[in-house]
Amino acid sequence: MKALVWHGKEDIRCDTVTDPEIQDPRDAIVKVTSCAICGSDLHLFHNFIPGMLPGDIMGHETMGEVVEVGSGVNGKLKKGDRIVVPFTIICGECDQCRRGNFSVCETTNRKRHLADKVFGHTTAGLFGYTHLTGGYPGGQAEYLRVPFANATHIKVPAGIPDEQLLFLSDIFPTGWQAAVQCDIEPTDTVAIWGCGPVGQMAIRSAILLGANQVIAIDCLPERLSMAEAGGATTIDFETESVVERLQELTDGKGPEKCIDCVGMESHVMPSLPDTLLDRAKQMVMAESDRPHVLREMIYVCRPGGIISVAGVYSGLSDMLPMGAFMNKGLTMRTGQTHVNRWTDDLLRRIEEGEIDPSFVITHTVPLSEGPEMYQVFRDKRDSCVKVVLKP
Amino acid sequence: MFHFSNIVRTKGDPKIVEGGPSLKQPADQLARALGWFSIGLGVFELFAPRRVTETLGMEGHETLVRAFGVREILTGIMSLSVEKNAGLWARVGGDGLDAAALLSGLTADNPKKGNIALALLTVGGIAALDYRTAQDTRPQRPPRDARRKLYPRRSGFPKGIESVRTAARQIAALARPNEMKQGDARGVP
Numbered sequence: 001m002k003a004l005v006w007h008g009k010e011d012i013r014c015d016t017v018t019d020p021e022i023q024d025p026r027d028a029i030v031k032v033t034s035c036a037i038c039g040s041d042l043h044l045f046h047n048f049i050p051g052m053l054p055g056d057i058m059g060h061e062t063m064g065e066v067v068e069v070g071s072g073v074n075g076k077l078k079k080g081d082r083i084v085v086p087f088t089i090i091c092g093e094c095d096q097c098r099r100g101n102f103s104v105c106e107t108t109n110r111k112r113h114l115a116d117k118v119f120g121h122t123t124a125g126l127f128g129y130t131h132l133t134g135g136y137p138g139g140q141a142e143y144l145r146v147p148f149a150n151a152t153h154i155k156v157p158a159g160i161p162d163e164q165l166l167f168l169s170d171i172f173p174t175g176w177q178a179a180v181q182c183d184i185e186p187t188d189t190v191a192i193w194g195c196g197p198v199g200q201m202a203i204r205s206a207i208l209l210g211a212n213q214v215i216a217i218d219c220l221p222e223r224l225s226m227a228e229a230g231g232a233t234t235i236d237f238e239t240e241s242v243v244e245r246l247q248e249l250t251d252g253k254g255p256e257k258c259i260d261c262v263g264m265e266s267h268v269m270p271s272l273p274d275t276l277l278d279r280a281k282q283m284v285m286a287e288s289d290r291p292h293v294l295r296e297m298i299y300v301c302r303p304g305g306i307i308s309v310a311g312v313y314s315g316l317s318d319m320l321p322m323g324a325f326m327n328k329g330l331t332m333r334t335g336q337t338h339v340n341r342w343t344d345d346l347l348r349r350i351e352e353g354e355i356d357p358s359f360v361i362t363h364t365v366p367l368s369e370g371p372e373m374y375q376v377f378r379d380k381r382d383s384c385v386k387v388v389l390k391p
Numbered sequence: 392m393f394h395f396s397n398i399v400r401t402k403g404d405p406k407i408v409e410g411g412p413s414l415k416q417p418a419d420q421l422a423r424a425l426g427w428f429s430i431g432l433g434v435f436e437l438f439a440p441r442r443v444t445e446t447l448g449m450e451g452h453e454t455l456v457r458a459f460g461v462r463e464i465l466t467g468i469m470s471l472s473v474e475k476n477a478g479l480w481a482r483v484g485g486d487g488l489d490a491a492a493l494l495s496g497l498t499a500d501n502p503k504k505g506n507i508a509l510a511l512l513t514v515g516g517i518a519a520l521d522y523r524t525a526q527d528t529r530p531q532r533p534p535r536d537a538r539r540k541l542y543p544r545r546s547g548f549p550k551g552i553e554s555v556r557t558a559a560r561q562i563a564a565l566a567r568p569n570e571m572k573q574g575d576a577r578g579v580p
Binding site for chain 1: 400410541543560
């Protein structure tokens with residue numbers, strides 16, 4: 001089969017690889033009908049997250065049709081079922097899964113000894129996302145093996161196009177969880193850093209959850225226009241001071257809720273010296289993340305407010321203003337997305353026409369064009385916001 | 392490399408049968424080679440500056456050579472990073488500094504001026520390579536003032552934003568009396 005394979009920093013190729021096989025009775029094999037490139041795939045593309053090996057298949061936003069099931073799948077899936085594959089692999093049975101904390105499932109990381117050492121405790125296995133999270137082959141391929149398929153799936157109805165359902169695998173629940181974690185109240189101003197695909201979903205989620213005002217921060221006109229279309233007031237951080245504009249828009253009080261949809265590769269600008277220092281340290285491996293957005297959020301957030309982190313961080317972040325964080329009584333909520341916790345609600349909202357997540361797609365191309373699309377998406381060429389690949 | 396990786400890969404996972412075309416261009420490979428060359432030269436200058444100054448007849452300038460070594464290491468690391476283009480331009484600048492330092496040693500009384508001339512020739516060749524590679528690896532990000540598509544009609548709300556806001560307000564209004572009751576019970580105003 002064809003698959004997008006990681007060969008090293010900035011080198012993804014469309015290779016021919018062997019087809020996936022049932023390895024465990026709880027496995028299923030899915031024929032991929034649509035998959036997508038996620039912003040967090042770019043961290044792997046740049047090799048900022050350790051644990052990728054040449055030959056690893058990329059991708060964690062996938063959906064398709066079940067073509068084979070193992071003997072232990074217990075009738076929950078059958079050939080022909082149409083499913084979205086959540087990016088977190090879950091067993092559905094461990095303590096964490098029973099609590100709904102699916103992204104920290106205790107069972108599914110088959111290389112948990114690595115995660116135990118790096119994080120202190122293991123987290124769930126993830127598709128196409130380093131050997132720290134299991135080294136599972138990803139879904140930017142013609143076929144995907146879904147381990148723990150009993151629980152690791154979202155059955156979706158026929159009649160709704162892939163484009164509306166695909167993002168149930170990651171960016172839609174990720175944006176939703178980021179907003180839910182803010183405990184949004186009707187009087188709240190929610191400031192969202194980053195208007196990439198997750199940021200766009202977070203904006204819509206904050207609106208759906210009844211925020212009084214949503215402020216979106218980015219520097220790309222195409223993303224800002226999309227954010228505005230979704231109901232946000234926008235700030236272009238390359239031409240305006242984020243701190244001053246947020247003060248103006250909140251009568252000097254600061255937003256009650258702040259959402260980070262940027263993560264470890266925040267924009268580097270000479271006018272923001274901390275970003276230059278972070279980039280230099282990241283280059284010599286003295287720091288793994290560029291946490292400018294976290295610093296800014298802690299600074300501007302209203303005392304007693306909530307900071308929700310959806311952007312991906314990989315390791316060590318320097319110079320976080322803990323004094324401000326503690327003295328202002330802020331709360332920080334984080335986490336990879338507990339995808340299946342939100343599935344029923346979000347699928348219902350799509351079915352009822354409350355939201356159509358396909359608004360974010362700007363490019364749809366065959367899988368074979370995937371490697372070039374990584375570059376287009378990375379360079380923000382052709383006003384690219386979200387890429388869907390068709391195997 | 393993936394043959395080695397396959398040793399630690401779980402048995403049964405897909406393996407590469409036939410590789411597709413690489414995204415890497417020759418300029419990327421050259422940038423990588425220049426990066427490693429820079430680091431190697433930098434380490435040598437940092438730890439064996441006397442060997443350099445003796446060869447060039449410029450004894451007494453060891454500190455300058457060490458500083459140039461640090462610069463070579465830093466620009467080498469940059470050339471190997473995602474910011475390779477910036478690293479290569481920094482190398483072009485560094486080549487200028489190298490040439491200036493060498494020219495200062497090209498005096499009539501220097502018995503090793505032949506070596507300096509050779510070094511200048513080498514620096515010139517490397518500078519040309521650095522410059523060409525920097526040109527070829529220029530980022531393809533569109534300039535700030537480039538024409539871009541805008542998406543002012545992509546709300547994502549098929550029924551409109553106002554409908555969503557109204558529904559959210561109604562849900563909040565329904566939830567509020569319950570919350571107030573809970574607040575009263577805790578003595579919260």
